[in-house]
Amino acid sequence: MITDERLAFGGGLGATSSPAPETAPSPVPTNATRADRAEHQSRDWAYTGLLAFTAVLLFRPQDQIKILEPFHLAQVCALAALAAMLVSRLRRHLTLVPLTPETVGLMCFGFVILATVPFSIWPGGALGVFVDAYLKAVMVFLLMINTLTTPKRLEQMAWLILVCCGYIAFRAVFDYARGINLVENGRVAGAVSGIFGNPNDLALNMVTFLPVALTFALLRRYSAVRRLAAASFAVLMMATVVFTKSRAGVLGLGLMLVAFLFLGRKIRPGFTAAVLAATLLATPFLPASFWNRMATIGDEDQDKAEFTGSTQARRILLEEGFDAFLENPITGVGLGQFKSYNPNGRQERWHETHNALLQVAADTGIFGFAAFVFLIGCGAVASLQARRMLARPGRHTVDRLALTVGADDRKFLYAFATASAASLIGWFVCAFFASVAYGWTFYYLLALLVATRNLVASRLALARDLTADNTAGPLAADGSNREKEKSPTWTPQIA
Numbered sequence: 431m432i433t434d435e436r437l438a439f440g441g442g443l444g445a446t447s448s449p450a451p452e453t454a455p456s457p458v459p460t461n462a463t464r465a466d467r468a469e470h471q472s473r474d475w476a477y478t479g480l481l482a483f484t485a486v487l488l489f490r491p492q493d494q495i496k497i498l499e500p501f502h503l504a505q506v507c508a509l510a511a512l513a514a515m516l517v518s519r520l521r522r523h524l525t526l527v528p529l530t531p532e533t534v535g536l537m538c539f540g541f542v543i544l545a546t547v548p549f550s551i552w553p554g555g556a557l558g559v560f561v562d563a564y565l566k567a568v569m570v571f572l573l574m575i576n577t578l579t580t581p582k583r584l585e586q587m588a589w590l591i592l593v594c595c596g597y598i599a600f601r602a603v604f605d606y607a608r609g610i611n612l613v614e615n616g617r618v619a620g621a622v623s624g625i626f627g628n629p630n631d632l633a634l635n636m637v638t639f640l641p642v643a644l645t646f647a648l649l650r651r652y653s654a655v656r657r658l659a660a661a662s663f664a665v666l667m668m669a670t671v672v673f674t675k676s677r678a679g680v681l682g683l684g685l686m687l688v689a690f691l692f693l694g695r696k697i698r699p700g701f702t703a704a705v706l707a708a709t710l711l712a713t714p715f716l717p718a719s720f721w722n723r724m725a726t727i728g729d730e731d732q733d734k735a736e737f738t739g740s741t742q743a744r745r746i747l748l749e750e751g752f753d754a755f756l757e758n759p760i761t762g763v764g765l766g767q768f769k770s771y772n773p774n775g776r777q778e779r780w781h782e783t784h785n786a787l788l789q790v791a792a793d794t795g796i797f798g799f800a801a802f803v804f805l806i807g808c809g810a811v812a813s814l815q816a817r818r819m820l821a822r823p824g825r826h827t828v829d830r831l832a833l834t835v836g837a838d839d840r841k842f843l844y845a846f847a848t849a850s851a852a853s854l855i856g857w858f859v860c861a862f863f864a865s866v867a868y869g870w871t872f873y874y875l876l877a878l879l880v881a882t883r884n885l886v887a888s889r890l891a892l893a894r895d896l897t898a899d900n901t902a903g904p905l906a907a908d909g910s911n912r913e914k915e916k917s918p919t920w921t922p923q924i925a
Contacts, residue, residue, distance in 0.1 A: 475510075475511070475514040476511045476512070476514035476515040476518065476573065476576070476577050477511075477577040477578075477583060478511070479507050479508070479510045479511025479512075479514060479573075480507075480511050480570075480573050480574060480577050480578075480587070481586070481587070481590060482507040482511075483504055483507035483508045483511060483570065484587070484590055484591065484594075484874075485590060485594065486503045486504040486507055487504050487624065487625075487870065488591065488594035488595070488598070488624075488625075488626075489594055489597065489622070490622040490623060490624050491503070493622045493623055494622075508566070508569065508570060508573070511573055511577075512569055512572075512573055515572075515573055515576050515577065519576070527572060528575070528576070530575075530880065530884070531808050531811075532571075532575075532805065532808045532812070532876065532880050533572070533575075535801055535804045535805045535808055536568050536571065536805065538801045538804075539564075539794075539798060539801035539802060539805065540560070540564065540565070540568065542794055542795070542797045542798040542801055543556075543560050543564060543765050543794055543798065544560065545761075546761045546762055546764060546765070546794050546795060546798070547560070547764065547765070549758075549761035549762075549764070550761075550762075550763065550764020550765070550767055551763050551764055551767050551770060551771055552764060552767055552770060553764065555764065555766065555767055555770065556764035556765040556766060556767055556793075557765075559765045559766035559767075559868065560765055563766070563868040563869075564765070564868050567868065567869075567870060567873040568873070570870075570873065570874075570877070571873045571874075571876065571877045574587075574874070574877035574878070574881055575877055575880050575881045575884060578877075578878070578881035578885070579881075579884075579885060579888075580885070581835075581839040581842055581843055581885070584843075584846065584878070584881060584882060584885065585842065585846075587878070588642050588646075588846065588878070589646075591639055591642070591874070592639060592642055592643055592646065592660065592663055593663075595635065595636065595639045595643075595663065595667060596643070596659075596662070596663030596666055596667070598620060598621060598622065598626050598632070598635075598670075599636060599663065599666035599667045599669070599670040600666050601620075601621035601622075602618050602619075602620065602621060602632065602666075602670040602673060602674075603618075603666055603669050603670060603673065605618055605621060606618040606673040613628075613629065614629070614737070614738055615719075615737060615738075616675070616719055617629040617673075617674055617675045617676075618632075618670070618673040618674055619632065619674075620632045624870075625869055625870050625871055629674035629675065629676050629679075630674070630676045630678060630679065630860075630863070630864055631864065631866065631869075632670065632674050632676075633670070633671045633674040633676035633678070633679025633680075633682070633683075633860065634676075634678070634679060634682065634857065634860040634861070634864055634866065634871065635871055636667040636668070636670050636671050636679070637671060637679055637682040637683050637686055637856040637857070637859075637860055638853050638856055638857045638860070638871055638875060639667070639853060640664060640667045640668065640683070640686065640853075640856070641686065641690050641694075641848075641849035641850070641852040641853045641856070642846070642849050642850075642853065643660050643661075643663045643664035643667060644660075644664050644690065644694075644849070645694070645697065645845050645846065645848070645849040646660035647660040647661035647664055648697060648845075649697075649841070649842065649845055651838055651841065651842055668683070671683050672716055672717075672720055673720075675719065675720055675723045675724075677723065677724060677726075677727050677863070678859070678860050678862070678863030678864060679860060680724060681727075681859055681860075681863075682856045682857070682859035682860035683856065685855060685856065685859045686852050686853070686855055686856030686859065687709065689851070689852045689855040689856075690848075690849070690852035691706070693848045693851055693852055694845070694848050694849065694852065697844075697845045697848060723737060726741060727741070728741075730742040730745070743778055743781070744784050744863070746777050746778050747778050747781055747782070747783055747784050747785075748783065748784070748785060748788060750776055750777070750778060750783075751768060751783035751785065751788040751789070751791075751792045752788060752792075754768055754771055754773075754792040755788070755791045755792045755795070757773075758792075758795060759795055759796050760795045760796065760797070761794075761795050762791070762792055762793045762794040762795040762798060763792060763793060764793060765793050765794060765868075766793060766868070767793060768782060768783055768789065768792045768793055769781060769782055771792075782865035783865055784863055784864060784865055785861075785862055785863065785864075785865070786802075786861035786862065786864060786865060786866050786867040786872075787799065787802070787803070787861075787862070787867075789865045789867045790802040790867045793867075802867060805876060806854075806858065806872075808876070808880070809854050809875065809876045809879045809880070810851070810854060812876075812879040812880050812882070812883040813847050813848075813850055813851035813854065813879050813882075813883070814851075815883050815887075816843065816844075816847040816879075816882045816883040816886050817844060817847045817848060817851075819831065819883075819886045819887065819890055820840055820843055820844040820847065820886055821844070828897070830890065830893040830894055830897055831886075831889060831890050831893055832893075833892075833893040833896060833897065834889040834890070834892050834893045834896075835886070835889050843882060843885070843886060846882060847879070847882050847883075850875065850878055850879050850882065851879075853875055854875060854879065857871060857872060857875060
């Protein structure tokens with residue numbers, strides 16, 4: 431028996447052992463009730479709202495067209511999408527929040543945050559950060575895992591994020607070439623505010639989503655034009671990391687590429703050689719100012735003499751953040767309140783910890799730290815689970831997933847899960863030098879990882895249910911049904 435919850439994650443269902451092409455909208459089952467059809471339409475509205483919200487969040491048109499600022503477009507899109515999602519789940523008598531390890535982790539983290547608010551140095555400020563930052567990120571996370579239910583939708587969301595990042599990267603490279611929008615001795619800042627506002631955050635986001643651009647440029651799934659566009663975005667994003675002169679961004683870029691080369695070696699023959707060749711070819715063209723700044727990574731005196739002395743400041747902030755945690759190990763100083771935490775002897779006042787893990791520990795204590803680390807681990811496990819389910823079984827093992835996922839979609843999902851794993855590594859390295867624990871980037875990335883895992887798991891569960899039907903007949907090793915193939919009219923039925 432296939433439950434409504436599984437259909438919510440399963441998206442389109444193949445009618446035969448050869449699933450319908452994903453270029454068409456995911457069909458509603460032929461025996462669907464009116465409620466099912468209403469849910470399918472409502473879920474489309476939720477997905478449309480998610481795309482609109484993402485575009486507004488990343489493009490930030492209100493930064494360029496000031497007349498749009500009072501309308502709060504992002505909030506309007508998010509609320510409309512959430513309302514459509516909640517209506518669809520209520521109509522189908524489902525829980526408002528699907529219980530998965532990730533949603534439980536998010537709820538636990540939120541509970542810890544709220545529990546520590548009364549003990550914060552500024553309770554009102556801590557509650558404000560919870561509502562304005564964390565709660566919004568969690569709600570959009572839930573929206574994503576409930577609407578990204580087909581390979582096509584996951585692909586469209588990835589392309590949207592990639593186009594947005596490519597646009598911001600183009601603006602950054604163009605600004606650097608013109609010598610405008612530069613800070614701190616020639617570091618390019620984001621052309622828009624939000625998650626692209628300062629050089630370090632701009633570099634972090636480029637590093638995080640660069641693996642998706644590289645993967646799309648390599649997949650034969652796309653036309654030459656689209657692959658060329660993805661390759662162009664990748665070049666612009668790498669150039670942006672260089673022009674930000676973010677030391678954390680460069681470290682994240684390097685380790686992300688190493689992880690991507692290792693994890694993605696099966697995506698396409700010659701993949702590793704192509705990435706290494708491109709990297710070596712680009713190295714001589716890097717500006718001398720970039721190398722001068724990179725040389726100060728471990729030299730505080732040189733950094734202080736030639737640049738802003740931020741290396742020393744970051745070391746002091748790490749020490750002060752750790753001291754704040756040791757002084758308040760259970761409750762922390764309050765969500766987002768380390769910046770306002772000014773005990774006697776503090777040297778770097780009114781600054782963040784510049785380390786996401788220490789940021790959470792100082793703000794929310796040991797339990798909040800544990801919950802945040804658990805969420806990072808959930809992202810890594812989700813990617814591993816998705817790739818394991820997508821891997822083709824041995825010659826003498828039934829390939830049930832072939833019943834509900836086409837070969838082309840399977841390759842895409844495997845490549846996307848691999849790229850997302852490298853993205854998580856890149857984000858983690860950059861986040862080790864940035865206060866981004868409550869920012870949008872991590873929760874978007876986590877949602878993409880979880881949505882991929884849930885999509886594959888739901889299709890695999892559906893295939894198992896179909897093959898368990900006594901009327902289905904025995905399966906061959908390749909997953910095909912020899913007995914039923916004799917009857918061209920046979921179609922798997924949904925109980």
